[in-house]
Amino acid sequence: MVTRVPPSLLRHRIGVEPYLGDGAYGPTYGPYVEAPALVGEAVRMVRAPDGRTVTSSAQVIAAPGLACPPGSRVTLPGGRITTAISVAEHTAPGLPVPASTEVVCE
Incomplete structure (x- = not known):
C-alpha cells in the first residue's frame, strides 16, 4: 500500500520561503x-481562500507536510518566483493512494 507520493515521481526541485505574516x-x-516536487505549469482559474477567483499559472x-502556507514565495524549477494561492493536504487513510501536498501558485 502506498502511503506517500513516491519520491521517484517528484522530478523537480522547488524553493519555498514560508509566509510568516x-x-x-x-x-x-x-x-x-x-x-x-512535481510541477505543472498550466493556466487555470482557481478560487483563493478569501473567495476571489484568480489565475493560477x-x-x-x-x-x-511541506511548510508552504498561502502567501509563501515559491521558486519554480525554471527560476521564476511566484506566490502560493492555496495549499491542500491530500490524505486517504486505508486507500492505496498516496498522501501529498498540493500548492496552487499565481
Whole structure:
C-alpha cells in the first residue's frame, strides 16, 4: 500500500520561503528551503481562500507536510518566483493512494 507520493515521481526541485505574516515593512518570510516536487505549469482559474477567483499559472505536488502556507514565495524549477494561492493536504487513510501536498501558485 502506498502511503506517500513516491519520491521517484517528484522530478523537480522547488524553493519555498514560508509566509510568516505581515511586519512593519510588509510581508515576512521564513528561511528558504528546497524540496522535491512535481510541477505543472498550466493556466487555470482557481478560487483563493478569501473567495476571489484568480489565475493560477503553476501547480505543485510535493510530499506531505511541506511548510508552504498561502502567501509563501515559491521558486519554480525554471527560476521564476511566484506566490502560493492555496495549499491542500491530500490524505486517504486505508486507500492505496498516496498522501501529498498540493500548492496552487499565481
